[in-house]
Amino acid sequence: ARTAAENATTARRRIDRRRELDALAERLKKDAPALETARTSLQHDESARPIVEVLRRRDAASTRVAAAVEALAHLASTTRPQHRALVGLLESERADEELVAAADEATSAAGSLKDLAALETALPAREQKLAKRREQLTAATAALSALAEQLETRPAHRAEQVTARDTARKDAASLADARLALRTAEERQRATTAAIAQEKKVATAHDRAAAALRTARKRAEDEAELRRRRFAGIAAELAVDLSDGDACPVCGAVEHPQPAGAAEDAVSPAQVEAAEKERQTAEAAHARAEQEHALTGQELTRLREAAGDLTPETAQTALDTATAQVETARSAEKRAAELERALTAFDEETEKLTRRKEADALAVERESTAITAAAEALDADRVKVSAARGEDDSIAAKRHAHSARARAATALREALRTRTEEERRAVELAQEAEASLSTSGFASADAARAAVLAAEERTRLQKLVQTRAVDESRLADGMAEDGIAETAATDEAREQAQAVLAAATEKLAAAQTAARDAAGNAAQHRAVAERSTAALTALETASAQVRSVSEDAGVVVRVADLATGRSSDGERVQLSTYVLMWRLDAVIEAANARLALFSGSDLELLRDTGARGAKRTGLDLLVLDRRTDQVRVPETLSGGETFFVSLALALGLADIVMGEAGGVQMETLFIDEGFGSLDPETLETVVREIGRLAESGRVIGIVSHVGDMKAQIAEQIHVRRGADSRSSLSVTA
Template sequence: MRLHRLEVSAFGPFSGTEVIDFDALSDAGLFLIQGRTGAGKTSILDAVCFALYGQVPGVRNAVKGLRSDHAEPAAGPRVVLETTVRGRRLRISRSPAWERPKLRGSGTTTEHAKVILEEFEHGAWTGLTTRLDEAGDLVSRLLGMTAVQFCQVALLPQGEFAGFLRAGADERRKVLERLFAAEVFTQVEKWLADRRAATGRRAAELGATASSIADRVAETTGAAPPRGDRAAVPAPRRAEPPVEPFADVAALLAWAAELAAGHEDVRAAATTLRAEAAASLEKARTALDHAKDLADRRRRHADAVARRDALRERAEERSRLASRVDAAARADRVLALIRDVRARHDEAVRARRWAEETRSAVAELLPPKAPDDVIAKAERDRRDEAASLEGRRGAATRLEQIGDERAELARELTRLEPEEARLGSLLADLPGLVTARQTELDDARVAAAGLPSAVAAADAVRHRLDAAQRRDRVEQHLAEAEAAHRLRVDAAQAARDHELDLRQARLDGMAAALAAELKDGEPCRVCGSTEHPAPVDSLGEIPTEEQVDEARAALDKAQDDREISARRVESLRTERDGLLETAGEVTADSLVGEVAEAERAVRDLESRAAEVDRLEAALHRHEQDLAHARDERDKVAETLAGNRAEDANRADEQARLSSELDEARGDDPTLEARITRLGREADALGAAAEALRASARAAQELAASRAKAEREATEQGFRTPDEAAEAALPDEDQGDLRDKLRRFDDEEAAVRDLLADPALTSAAAEPAPDLPALETARRAADDAHTRAASAADRARHRCDRLTELRRELTAAVRAWRPAAEAHEVAERLAGLASGKHAANRHAMSLSAYVLAARLEQVVAAANERLSRMSGDRYALVHTTGKSAGDRTKGSGGLGLRVVDAWTGLDRDPVTLSGGESFITSLALALGLADVVTAEAGGAEIGTLFVDEGFGTLDEETLDEVMDVLDGLRDGGRAVGIVSHVAELRARVPAQLRVTKQRTGSTVTIVA
């Protein structure tokens, strides 16, 4: 992947549109991105990552707002990146989500994130997609790496790798898991752990099932189960308590078989005793039943003789009952006619009385002494007149409706006329209020528009005041630091001269000692020559090795002190320069007055701008009131005109209908009253006529009923109907008499049958049996049989239950054996994969083992560059031991140590100095970039960025680091260094300068 062109608008610190030509920078191979702290150097890398993946690196991705705070309110954030990936020229345009001002009204609305992905083909840009997910997927597939991997490979963040270098195994593992695809191995560990737990639970459950069945066998038989050591199946490594079976579950089968054999013998003996008891019981029952039958037949014969004697004594009573029943039966044939005569007599009396009452009630409506047929004619005349008046009822109803409608119209007119006057007065006042509020609102809006600039001016003055105050303090600290640095430079130079003098003196002294041993003609032990033309003479005392080492240690300390003081001076100078750019040479006292004046202006504008919302609401309310009043006035006027016309029409119709109804009602108060009166009189006349007719019919029917009753009484043997009525009996009494006769007959027949039965006759001749003795014998036999049957049933049930439980126990043991074997295998595999089994000698989990292999590759790639940058002194070593700070079991194998070639010992990375940590973490970052690129199978990274950290290096180390970075350009790769170190400006001519201003940052390319 090679970057060509980057365009950023309203993004991060860049308020306007900035264009970066990476092709111009890449021609030099190595270029510098430099600027003051906070100018936006890292934001350029954020823009590249955002264009490719829609997110920015590291913790900055959690910040929601990517839009520049310096940009105009309506300016939308946008990043456009042109790049070549795998030979394809792409242009990616992205905009993050942001809040833009509404086009109408106040407030903001959300603009969602957008993307346009294009490819340059056949001389023109061709659109590929505008979907966020499709664009992200295409870029990830072409680059062959995720956003996290890209940020580690192309944007080398030194601060993160210094932390990675010093981190423990747990933190280092989290970083490696994000970069390398170790999820599948973690899932394998989890699957094996779940499998171990599942098989453990299964084996424990099956063992518990067998134990439960054994407990039921013991409960059934009353025997104690053979308990062994409960350690047959390991408990699953979970929080839940394990359910352990017996130590030797198979032994339960033999134990159950032995119990079953013993209980089969008990069952056979109980069955024999039961059969013997049953035979004795049957014999006792037969003897008792025979005796009971004989005693019953003797009792029945004696009862029959007593009943026969009683019937003979009641023969006369039976004859009287028969005669009374016959007379009542003949009277029943006449009784119905007698009742009919009585009913008709009562009906005739009622009809005659009703006719007399109704005739007198209508006497006023008839002529004096009028015959009965006149009543019917008077009824017909009244009904005809009422029918003719029915047609006028609709007119009366309509007249009432007209009165109600006119009353309603009058009420409406009374309500609307004052409302019309009120609305007219309101419309005269509202236009003036609207104009006044509009003028006040315009003034407040002018004040609100000037408030942001006033606030910005006040903030700028306060910022300059703060910068001026800090500038004065920094200048004082800088003078002190420069003086201290000069002293430490002199001390370091003196220590270097002293160490070199001692080393040279020791070398000279050693040469003199060797020269003293030379003899002419004998070979030299150093060069082997037999000639010694200029041997060295001893010049004085030879320094010892300890003195040389002490001088070297003093030199190292002096150089460290010099580097610390140099970094202190450089830091203060950079801070002083930045503060001078912000505050200038103005004194802090002169800026205090400017701050007070700016704050007073802001407070005045804020008080005036605060009225905008209130005035807008008041203006909107007055405008709505004006429009509403106009609409209401038009509606009221239209309604009043319609109501007045409608009332005039209703008055004309009311006069016409009143005249017609006055003529129809006559002397009655209303038409309805006249119709009601005629109907009432017609009903009374009709009722009188009907009553006269009913009275005549009742008299005729009474005479006919009397004649029929007299004829029927004579035919049934009675002299008069009254005599027949006296002989009659109610049905209940007749039924009682017939029941008594029937019982007499039934009793005689039953007695005859019993006395004729030969079985009863023969039983009466035999002696009476001894029933109590036989009953006692039967109860004894029954008790004995019950005890024997209960014992036999218990034995049978126990044997049947044992057979069933033995089948269940056999199946449970058969199911338990493979489950226990499977759990043993799962336990071992899960322990090996998690690093918690004794067979895993390094105590490394599977995922940690894979990541350790990747870390070995990273260390190998990092050492190639670390050797050059450290002068062959330092090398990284990957260790498999568990560090003291690693709390997670199975997380070993991710340790790092630093081998110092000067001492031959390895060191913890935390003991490295600032510069040493920088070169080591840089080498580690470059090595990780190589491994991640190869692991992901991604595109070759043609443009690489290294972010910060160079300020900790001395001149020699900086030279080595620059040589390594210069070597990264092999194959046409461009390397961008992000730093504000002043020395790099002279070393790297191609630069991208980022300048920060009050209105936002800008970029400039210096080639």
């Protein structure tokens, strides 16, 4: 049905195409005469345009000849007043050559005067410059004389500065003695002030000693009274434990009819003992007070000896005097330094002025010679310019006259050449125009001009010819199309083709409707099949993903169990605890190296695997005692062992931190107490190891009250409490 419809459509289209081409052929046939006339006009226009162009150029050349003749005549009339001889050369048969020679001659004459003209122009400036140089030379000579006079006075000034400097040095020489005297005066002044304060301390100490003595005597009297009363009531104490049949410790009797009774003021042994302690305490306080009184007295004696026979007022006067002497000497020393610097600067300035004088003298001499030479050269150039000027006002005016003659000759020559060239060109174009007309077929120049079309007309005719050619090409191409030439273009044939096309179109529409219904059913079945295939593919993909996730999750769960210590195998230690155990092993290894030195290899640190404690962290310590080959817990260590085990751990931890901290250094270590628990041999070992650490660059600070430490450590800082509740600090090295 589709093929029949397409064939019917093609048949009707061919009939319509043939009818269109027949109408075009008829129109072309009707327009043929007008087209022939247009082609003839275009051919005549094409032939006439070159001839008309030659005629135009001939007429323009004639016009230019007339203008050149007029221009030459005008130039001759304007040039004749100044250069009559040059205008006269125009009448000569060799006028062009003679004008060229005249121009060259004048140009050469002007060129020969160029340098002399410049020399003449520069003469006034040179004269002014020479006069200015002479003035400058006079000023430089005067300045040189003034500089020489200044240098003559400088030795006397220098002698004065040297005398002042020496005087200041002499005054400053006593600075050392003045400083020594100042220090002595300061020490005496401090001693006199301190002696006054110390006298008050001595009096206070004396009062305390007297009060302590009275207290001690009172406590001794109280103790004696209690002992007397105690002895008086001893019989009553003995009778308390007697019973019939027991021997009396005094008389030996076994019967005790009237045992002694306790008195109302009886004294117990505890009271006597307490009184004795109070008496001893009072006596000790009295001894300390007496010692303090003696020490303050000794310090007062030392201060009085340091102060000499000075009072605070005389000591202050001596201090002020010494201070003034030091200030005077310092001022003299400072002035001497300033004068020395001034003298050095003065000498440098003298040297600079001397070199300047020598340089100025040489410059003056050179400038004088140069001025003389410049004056001689200027006189010679004046003579040369005067000779070249002759009777003219100036060389520049003379050169300008030569240049004007050269320009006039050149202008006349160019005008003459232009006229001659235009006349020759006009003759050539006249001959060319005559030859073109004779061969063109036009009767005259006017006929040729009449054949030339206007631009609009030429364009219209060209478009007409081009349109005709396009239409003829369209007609030929259309008739050459498939089946066009054999097609009958009658009305009956078109009606038959239209009927066939309508029947074929109806059958095609019915077939297309049936095809669409079948395609819809097929699309439904295809969609169901595609959805089924996609569901199967998704199911298989999901199954594969479930299997993959299960496998990956197993690994993740295994790693998580290991990290959290919930794994079913191994020691079931958390990852963080395992890392701490590994770091603790490193610290223990570094600490054992120190501990072997401290303990003589008797002790070694071990990491507890976790047997102690309910959590089994594995972060506890044990101590292996190689003397008994027994493992001990740290709580069983003695005080000395605990100290150097702790010290070994601290040093080991410091070594690990410095080794892994990226350049961070732990340069300072403080050890506070703990040495009193060490035996002498161990103390010596520990001190020796600390000394080795100090030699490697660390600063080790030790806080201790152990006396043996003082003998083994050279650098010491002593802190003592003074009598006035202040602390004093001293450093020994």
